[in-house]
Amino acid sequence: MKYKITRRDFLNGMAIATGTGLLTPAELFAQTSTGGQHVVYPPTLTGIRGNHLGSFETMHALAWGGQKPASHRKLDEHYDMVIVGAGVSGLAAAWFYQKTMGPDAKILLLDNHDDFGGHAKRNEFHHRGRMLLGVGGSVNVDTPSDWSEISKGLLDDLGIDIKAMIANTDEITLLSASDDNLLAFPGPKGHVKVRGKWSQLMLGLGDYESAVRALPLAATEQGKLVELLSGERDYLDDLSLSEKQAYIESVSYAQFLTKRVGLAEETISIFFPVPKLMFGPAGLRVSVMEAFYLGCPGVQGMDWLGKLAAQLLESQMTGSESLYFPDGNASLARLLVHKLIPAVAPDTIGFDDIAVSRFDYAALDQKTHSLRLRLNSTVVGLRETGEDVVTVDYVRDGKAVSVSGDHCVLACYNGAIPYICPQLPERQKEALGYGVKVPLVMTNVLIDNGRAFAKLGGGQVTCPNDPYVVVTTAPATTTGGHQPPRGPDDPMVIYMLGVPSVTSTGIETSHDLLKAARRNVYATTFNTYEQEVREQLQGLLGEHGFNHETDIKAITVNRWPHGYAYEYMSLDDPKWPKGQAPHELGRAQFGRISIANSDSEARAYLDAAIDAGWRAVAEQLAYTQRQG
Numbered sequence: 001m002k003y004k005i006t007r008r009d010f011l012n013g014m015a016i017a018t019g020t021g022l023l024t025p026a027e028l029f030a031q032t033s034t035g036g037q038h039v040v041y042p043p044t045l046t047g048i049r050g051n052h053l054g055s056f057e058t059m060h061a062l063a064w065g066g067q068k069p070a071s072h073r074k075l076d077e078h079y080d081m082v083i084v085g086a087g088v089s090g091l092a093a094a095w096f097y098q099k100t101m102g103p104d105a106k107i108l109l110l111d112n113h114d115d116f117g118g119h120a121k122r123n124e125f126h127h128r129g130r131m132l133l134g135v136g137g138s139v140n141v142d143t144p145s146d147w148s149e150i151s152k153g154l155l156d157d158l159g160i161d162i163k164a165m166i167a168n169t170d171e172i173t174l175l176s177a178s179d180d181n182l183l184a185f186p187g188p189k190g191h192v193k194v195r196g197k198w199s200q201l202m203l204g205l206g207d208y209e210s211a212v213r214a215l216p217l218a219a220t221e222q223g224k225l226v227e228l229l230s231g232e233r234d235y236l237d238d239l240s241l242s243e244k245q246a247y248i249e250s251v252s253y254a255q256f257l258t259k260r261v262g263l264a265e266e267t268i269s270i271f272f273p274v275p276k277l278m279f280g281p282a283g284l285r286v287s288v289m290e291a292f293y294l295g296c297p298g299v300q301g302m303d304w305l306g307k308l309a310a311q312l313l314e315s316q317m318t319g320s321e322s323l324y325f326p327d328g329n330a331s332l333a334r335l336l337v338h339k340l341i342p343a344v345a346p347d348t349i350g351f352d353d354i355a356v357s358r359f360d361y362a363a364l365d366q367k368t369h370s371l372r373l374r375l376n377s378t379v380v381g382l383r384e385t386g387e388d389v390v391t392v393d394y395v396r397d398g399k400a401v402s403v404s405g406d407h408c409v410l411a412c413y414n415g416a417i418p419y420i421c422p423q424l425p426e427r428q429k430e431a432l433g434y435g436v437k438v439p440l441v442m443t444n445v446l447i448d449n450g451r452a453f454a455k456l457g458g459g460q461v462t463c464p465n466d467p468y469v470v471v472t473t474a475p476a477t478t479t480g481g482h483q484p485p486r487g488p489d490d491p492m493v494i495y496m497l498g499v500p501s502v503t504s505t506g507i508e509t510s511h512d513l514l515k516a517a518r519r520n521v522y523a524t525t526f527n528t529y530e531q532e533v534r535e536q537l538q539g540l541l542g543e544h545g546f547n548h549e550t551d552i553k554a555i556t557v558n559r560w561p562h563g564y565a566y567e568y569m570s571l572d573d574p575k576w577p578k579g580q581a582p583h584e585l586g587r588a589q590f591g592r593i594s595i596a597n598s599d600s601e602a603r604a605y606l607d608a609a610i611d612a613g614w615r616a617v618a619e620q621l622a623y624t625q626r627q628g
């Protein structure tokens with residue numbers, strides 16, 4: 001999910017938490033059952049989700065140890081198109097291909113997870129007779145008016161009613177509706193919270209001085225902050241205009257704050273929640289310029305730069321448009337799957353009831369359907385073979401098998417492609433391995449009732465010094481037929497956005513920080529995540545009667561060690577000539593194989609994933625035409 005101030009808006013093993021320990025099997029069953037029948041329904045699984053156990057081991061064995069099965073049993077399955085990755089990009093590619101080639105086109109989608117959607121997944125809870133939804137990864141449809149005609153066309157194909165989405169979210173009352181948000185800091189007696197419209201206060205709008213004076217900081221630090229937020233001082237007044245420009249592009253914001261503004265290391269954390277939500281742990285490496293694009297203070301007092309800052313921020317604040325399904329972009333992935341395989345939910349209409357419809361996962365991969373979606377399948381090899389077909393090797397349930405296709409679209413991770421497809425040119429493989437996906441952890445916590453959260457007030461709590469940088473509610477919208485909590489007595493889902501912490505000595509590049517954080521995410525156990533969640537929520541809500549031991553009913557940790565697509569950063573990435581950036585070199589077509597996914601656009605957004613899906617399909621359609 002990405003943030004309001006820019007386009008990115010807003011705000012081991014299985015274990016389910018209760019106050020006294022893990023849930024009993026009966027309680028677990030309550031989360032995963034329907035009609036008295038035991039079924040595994042992926043959206044209702046709790047504990048560690050996202051890149052869950054079982055989804056990554058095969059690929060890691062290949063990437064880290066070069067290990068893969070010696071041979072693959074050939075299945076009697078040939079497809080017109082095989083797509084690797086059933087995230088939004090792969091699903092969109094399937095839709096574009098089917099739309100062009102007709103409903104009889106034989107398509108196979110393979111994904112290494114037990115659920116489809118890639119990052120666009122949902123968490124579904126059932127408690128006290130209500131269904132509660134949470135966002136498992138990707139959150140909002142971000143400013144679709146700016147999208148390409150292709151991406152907008154896909155929204156139309158899916159019947160997505162943008163006006164209704166806006167109205168559905170505006171109409172309903174958030175549990176703790178308020179324009180204010182809270183800045184919160186852990187303290188010995190719970191969190192110290194300071195209320196305010198912080199995104200505006202940070203830019204010197206409103207009574208920023210009183211708000212700053214309420215922060216738990218030494219008076220000298222408060223004084224420096226007040227001066228910074230006033231926007232009246234030019235901290236680079238010893239530099240010429242061109243030197244200033246060079247400075248803001250080449251110096252980190254952290255260094256600017258400590259060296260030029262004179263703030264202590266401990267104080268500057270209050271400016272990093274937004275950079276971290278945008279760049280993950282690499283947010284520590286944003287330049288002054290990038291920080292200013294994200295709404296951080298500091299350049300307002302710098303003559304023409306200050307004016308530019310004001311204009312840019314105004315256009316960002318008025319020009320962005322954030323649309324929500326109650327389960328984030330999972331509903332979009334579900335709409336795609338429903339369109340491709342209607343049998344997954346035969347009674348579902350579409351946009352109006354997608355959020356509440358229950359999918360039949362057994363229908364995803366049926367012999368009788370021309371389009372099949374096969375989960376728990378990790379692709380480990382891909383090659384054009386003599387007979388003008390692509391052979392695709394994959395591992396499922398420990399068995400090594402292969403299928404063939406006329407065409408293949410790789411809608412998986414860029415970093416995985418060189419291992420799957422070692423025959424690509426060396427330069428292309430190097431380019432594919434350049435970006436490091438941004439690790440993130442998004443956790444949903446089912447709470448028995450929303451009373452303490454409502455008393456806390458403020459739709460969003462920003463916690464610069466906690467494991468979870470933002471604590472808020474699941475999107476409260478009626479879109480897709482969903483009924484959000486009607487009031488504080490109803491159960492609710494608290495949504496927590498975490499940026500894995502890494503120690504930075506100041507010399508690490510963004511690539512180093514992202515890799516270190518990824519290792520941390522894989523190494524962190526559910527117990528640690530659970531403890532962090534409990535401590536942070538108790539600190540925030542304890543004074544309002546919250547008791548984590550009795551109020552928390554389930555915790556789902558969506559860990560994304562391979563999260564956002566890498567977006568270039570000015571301190572660590574060169575400026576490449578057009579067409580020469582790693583993502584552009586990496587996505588070159590290779591005969592019957594094309595590359596989709598948001599990595600191939602170097603943009604971590606839905607429309608990038610959709611556009612990439614279309615590009616890859618168009619390349620393959622053109623290839624067929626060329627072959628006559």
Ligand SMILES: Cc1cc2nc3c(=O)[nH]c(=O)nc-3n(C[C@H](O)[C@H](O)[C@H](O)COP(=O)(O)OP(=O)(O)OC[C@H]3O[C@@H](n4cnc5c(N)ncnc54)[C@H](O)[C@@H]3O)c2cc1C
Nearest residue numbers: 001085087088089118119138139140379412597598605606
């Ligand atoms: C936590 C989080 C929040 C986000 N929030 C937003 C948001 O609010 N708005 C927005 O527009 N974007 C958001 N994004 C960006 C999001 O990544 C894109 O919008 C989009 O969903 C990416 O789709 P994709 O298909 O390119 O990649 P993915 O969703 O990553 O799908 C690729 C799929 O390929 C699978 N795969 C990889 N290797 C293999 C293999 N060898 N074999 C089989 N399968 C494989 C992967 O496991 C995955 O399921 C967010 C991302 C994250 C991680």
